[in-house]
Amino acid sequence: MQRTIVGIDVGTTKVCTIVAQVKDSGRVNILGVGLTPSKGLDRGVVVNIDDAINAISNSVEKAERLSGYRIGTAFVGVAGRHISSLNSRGVVAIGRPDHEITRNDIARAVEAAQAVALPTQREVIHVIPRAYVVDGHEGIRDPVGMSGYRLEVETHIVTGEVMAIQNLIKSVQRAGVEIDDLVLQPLASGEAVLTEEDKDRGVMLVDIGGGTTDIAIFIQGGIWHTSVIPVGGNHFTNDLVYVLHTPHNTAEYLKLRYGSAIGDDMQDDTLIEADTLMAGEQQKISHTVLNQILQSRAEQIVELLYNEIRRSGYDGLLPAGIVLTGGCAQLPRFDELIREMLGIPVRVGVPTGLTGLADAIDSPPYATGVGLLRWGARHGQAMATLTQSGTAERNGGGWGNAYERVKSWLREFLP
Ligand SMILES: Nc1ncnc2c1ncn2[C@@H]1O[C@H](COP(=O)(O)OP(=O)(O)OP(=O)(O)O)[C@@H](O)[C@H]1O
Ligand SMILES: [Mg+2]
Structure with missing residues (x-):
């Protein structure tokens, strides 16, 4: 089966709308992409609604023009x-005489797991069952049809602040688009x-964007642990501005053109001509010094990754290591630095399995945008997201209707 799905990645530096046909096999045929610089966001959060609406509208219009879909x-x-x-764990008893576990029992167990006390200003974004325990036997992926007295489900629950979520929803809706589902960016x-093999073996996904590092x-x-750290590529650029006294756009240019996450002493260090903060004045910057500044920020991010692994409570190895993506994954030798500091395998992850208008987006900054499409195909309800002639249909319920959403989580994740 194949569905037309739209993903909008509202990032700190760019908004990327992708329209695609997604097959059950996971193949993604890109019909249109709308890319615009982001505005009104700070470290992943909407801070100016009007700017955010404008950026999202521009991106959506571009994607519509290219794809011919509304x-x-x-x-x-x-x-x-x-x-x-x-x-969080949820436990239920299987009371029927035959003790055969049904989908309904799983739904009850997931509901029990959700009964955690949430502060009033927080909202649940995902409840994801990840493993089941039947009569004490751990690690069961699909208990339906098994017999048992006691079913436990281990769930991963993601929450966010109501206001931050509402501001994002409002920005997208005012840009004329209803939300099928909000998806945590690292997921x-x-x-x-x-x-699938990465996930089976144990892996850490790290998406380092402009404003946040998503884990x-x-x-x-x-899924065992998720987290969003408010440090990203903008911090590298800002470090260059402060230390080298150079304007922001020059600093960004230097980072993209000459940057590396390892500032080895170069035998014949080159000097790079750059603007200073004084109009018309130039300076000469050492290539080695430039990279040393970037290295110290990169090291800080690796330390935060290490803390996050420890904080996750998982003390085993991550045999598949780290898969690095997002715009900053393109900083040369960042993968090498992480490998050296943490002693685990690291690779740069790019979206694969794309056809159609895929040239622009088969690179790390577009992992979230492409992933939203696969998430939609995998977990989204059967829906008519789009109709070709311009009438867009809403699927029932939608974000905001808590009851519908709980039902849809259960539909999404039940084995
Ligand atoms: N070749 C490169 N070397 C170093 N940094 C790069 C390179 N290419 C892109 N970047 C940086 O990647 C960042 C943008 O990444 P990305 O597009 O993934 O962010 P985003 O999705 O908009 O932000 P976020 O996910 O944090 O909200 C910018 O800081 C940019 O400078
Ligand atoms: Mg991003």
Whole structure:
């Protein structure tokens, strides 16, 4: 089966809308992409609604023009430091005489797992079952049809601040698009760049964008830990501005043109001509010094990754290591630095399995956008997201209707 799905990645530096046909096999045929610089966002969170609406509208219009579709609904990525996650267990007794576990029992167990006390200003974004325990036997992926007295489900629950979520929803809706579902950005990126084998073996997805570093750890095929750290590529650029006294656009240019995450002493260090903060004045910058500044920020991010692995409570190895994606994954030798500091395998993840207008987006900054499409195909309800002649249809319920959403989570994740 193949569905037309839209993903909108509202990032700190860019908004990227992608219209695609997604097959059950995961192949993604890109019909149109609308890319615009982002505005009104700070570290993954909307801070100026009007600017955000403008940027999203521009991106959506571009994608519509290219694809010839009118976009009615979309899967939208969510991030920001307001996100937090926890693992929660739900337990139910199987009371029927035959003790055979049904989907309904799983739904009850998931509901029980959700009965965690949430502060009033927080909202649940995902409840993801990741493993089941039947009569004490751990690691069961699909208990339906098994017999048992006691069913436990381990779930991963992602929550965010109501206001931050509402501002994102409002920005997208005012740009004329209804939301099929909000998807935590690292979970979306994981869909684009991780294999099932990575997740089975144990892997950490790290998406370093402009404003945030988004993390998801998968163990034994299931999601174990997610987190959003408010540090990203903009910090590298700002460091160059402060230390080298150079304007922001020059600093960004130097980073993209000459940057490396390792500032080895170069035998014949080159000097790079650059603007200073004084109009018309030039300076000569050492290539080595430039990279040393970038290295110290890169090292800080690696330390944060290490803390996050420890904080996740998972003390085993991550045999599949780290898969690095997002715009900053393109900083040369960042993967090498992480490998050296943490002593685990690291690879740069790019979205694969794309056809159609795919040239522009088969690179790390588009992992979230592409992943939203796969997430939509995998977990979204059967829906008529788009109709070709311009009438966009809403699927029932939608974001905001809590009851519908709980029902849809259960539909999404039940084995
Ligand atoms: N070749 C490169 N070397 C170093 N940095 C790069 C390179 N290419 C892109 N970047 C940086 O990547 C960042 C943008 O990444 P990305 O497009 O993934 O961010 P985003 O999705 O808009 O932001 P976020 O996910 O944090 O909200 C910018 O800071 C940019 O400078
Ligand atoms: Mg991003």
